[in-house]
Structures are given as C-alpha cells and as structure tokens.
Amino acid sequence: MEKQRIGIVGGVGPFAGIDLQQKIAMETAATVDQEHLAVVALSNPAEIVDRTAFLMGDTDENPGHAIAIQLLELERMGAAVAAIPCNTAHAPAIFDVILADLRQAGSQIRLLHMIRETAAYVKQVLPDAGTVGVLSTTGTRRVGLYPSLLGAAGIQVLAPDDGSQETLIQPAIYDESYGIKANGHATPRARADLERAIARLRHRGARAVLLGCTEIPLAFPERSFGGVPLVDPTRVLARALIAAVDEACLRPDPLLTPAH
C-alpha cells in the first residue's frame, strides 16, 4: 500500500521549499531510492505576495488566499499531510485565512503548523526551560509569533535588539545584492552578519538560538554555533512531516539523545 503523500507549498521562498525537501530526505532512514517517502512540491511563487510586506501593511493582498489555492492543488495531487516552509506565513493574519479557505473548500488535508511544531521541539531540547534567542524577518518579529507560542510553553524569547534587526538580520535575508533570497545561498557577508546577531543574543543570555526564517538555516548547516544549540524549524517541520506519515522512518535526532 502506498504511504500517504507529503505536500509542500514550495515557493515561499523557492529555496526554502527545496531545503525542506532536502531535510525530509536527509531525516528519512533510507539507504535506497525506493525507501524514501512520496513528496509533491509545488513552487508557484509569482502568485504569492511577500508575507512580510503584507504584515507590514505594504500590500492589502493577503497571501493566505494564494497559499490555500496551492494547498488544494497539492491535495488533488494526493497529499494527505502538508506544510508551508515559511515562518511568516504562520502569523495568524495569514494562517487563519488559509485555514478558513481550506475549510470552505471542504479540504481534508492535514496542515502542520511550523511554529507550533517548533515550540514543542524547543521544549524537548530545553526541558528545564530557559531563554531562547529568535532570529527572524522583521515581519515575524513584529507580530511576535514565536514569543506568544514559546511563551505559552514556558520558554522565554529574546528578540534581537533593533540595531541587529535592521542592519544585520533583515538585510542578510532580503538585500538584493548579498541577501540569501537573492543568492540562493549564504554569501560571506550574510553569514558574518548573522553570526554577529547570534553572538549578541548569546551575550544577552540566550541558551539556544532559533533560526526563525527559512532562509537562515541555509547559512547555518551546523547544529550549534559558539556552544549554543541552533534550532532549525525547517528540520523540525521535516521530521514532523515524516512522523505524520510513518514514525518508523525517522532517523535518530542527535539534539534529543541523552548524549547531548
């Protein structure tokens, strides 16, 4: 019997959708092609306006409608469980519209929530709570996505100072010359600026740092930096998707083993 298919809304942004597919394949215990799970990824970014631009009021078009249309397409392609590898799209102003559109269309797809999955994961990594630094777009930061969901789980969130946000983090993601979105990988400048932002958070007491924008893990493939564990929501989401289809396919997670 064919296992359930995983659906991915892949254009938000295109490299994040590819990174999620890569992490699903990497976190699956498989040694030959045929053991990998069935994944359908639709990347149609021209139809989805920038999520941060909407949250900042720069456009009235809610990207949630276009995302819901693509989820319905994925469902027609057989996807039973799906995810959107974009932190900002999980702001209630966008995510609630997606859920409403899916409900209205009678969709049966099981849509995972990237931020909730990550909050649950952080609680496993830091069972005795503590303070977690969060790197994100200005849009995600402004709506306080991670603080509200992590706070509810008893974990305190440390946001970068305004200077870090405006001169280091947001340009490392969006700058049209050295930003990750424009290059598809971390340029030396983007990496260096994000390293500085992480160092400042560590100085201010962060016991872990959450890479809360899907472009940021492209700059940090490592599991920790300067002694601080790095939590990658894209990897967390990949594992949650695999678990939703067949938990037995999951590779062990080094951040959750007793040795850590």
Added chain:
Amino acid sequence: MEKQRIGIVGGVGPFAGIDLQQKIAMETAATVDQEHLAVVALSNPAEIVDRTAFLMGDTDENPGHAIAIQLLELERMGAAVAAIPCNTAHAPAIFDVILADLRQAGSQIRLLHMIRETAAYVKQVLPDAGTVGVLSTTGTRRVGLYPSLLGAAGIQVLAPDDGSQETLIQPAIYDESYGIKANGHATPRARADLERAIARLRHRGARAVLLGCTEIPLAFPERSFGGVPLVDPTRVLARALIAAVDEACLRPDPLLTPAH
C-alpha cells in the same frame, strides 16, 4: 499571464530531483521570490524500480511505465514541459517505453531528453571537438548512452577502465555505507574515489569530464577539477527547462562565455 509550469519526476533518485530544483532556482535570474518560475516536483520513488537493475537484467519490471504515470500526474498539475533527472532512465529500453505510454495516453507534455541536451551542450563547450570522459552508473555505461549520442555530435567518449568502474565509480554512487545515494551527500570516500577516476580519465586524454549520473554532481559543486571542465547534465537540464519556459530568465553561463 502565468508562465508554463515545469514538471519534475523527482524520485530517481530523491536527491537528484532536489538538486535539479536547486539548479533551476540558481540558474534563474531572480532577486525576489516572485520572479522564480513555477515548478511542480513529484517524488514517488517507491513506485519506480532501480533503472540500472532493469538494464542489468536483475528485474523484468520496466521502470518506464511508472515514470510515464508520474509524468501524466505532473501534466494534470499543469506541467507543460518536464524532465527526468536520471541519466539511466534515458536508455532507449526505458525512455522509448515512457514515450509510448505518454503517446497512448494522449499526453501533450513536452519531455526534454537529458542526454541529448547534454550532448548539444558539450558541443558548445568544446566546439573543436575532442575527447570527453564520462562518469556514470554501470547500467548507463553498459548501454553506451553517452557514446552513441556524443559520437553522433562528433565528440569521442572515453569510458573509465573496468577497475575504476567497479571499485571506484559504482560504489561511490550505490554503496550502502559510503555511497552518495545512501547518504544524500558525498562522503569523503565517495569524493576521493571519484577524484581518482577523474584523474585517470584526464591522464588518458579527456579534455572535459561529464558527470553522467545525477548523484555525481553532488560530490562536485565546482565547474572544473584539476584544470578539466566538469559538465553537469543536471545543470544543463535545469537551463534547458528554463529556456523552454522563458529564455530571458536564464543567468549567463560562465562555461559558455568568451572569457572561458
């Protein structure tokens, strides 16, 4: 007007399908998410038996039928042009079955041919002909895919010696411990063994080396090695797919500029 969608048969193998999507995004001239092309990738590897195993006679099941079914699914998802990022699947014994099944189903999809696209590209890179070394699976090597199509273009193909094929190249791809398929990336041993195979081909007169199995470029992100240009059919295919949709979106190709 929405541009034509690109379809990818992504499970052959899963990492090759992801690598093709990555290369489509990298070779597209885009600075924001919305400028990227629409791509739908279906990875359903459990349904497609190993292509080399079929060509070697280890199974009677022709993987072409399952590949055709997935191309028809991609067409229903709106794909107008499509590709299969697997060199071995382009052996006539498989590829002809795919074309026949598509024809019988009345498909209108435009299916690019990875090996023909690569042969045309090699002729552009080496306009005064010469000898090209080809690294591939034992299945692709046995059916002489590249020699026949490159030979028709006036380019002589140099195959690895039997020792290189059996002890270096095939295990670098397939070994269940250090092979690229089992790890999703090039382990140090796989990379080192492929380096030795390339060095032997260069010694025997190869003026360029073709990375003729989609797993091999995962070990060689660079455009040349030891002074020999490396031709990556996955990258060639990515560029051909972009050109099929909108040639104006292509980034310049450093291997084809006069400076090279």
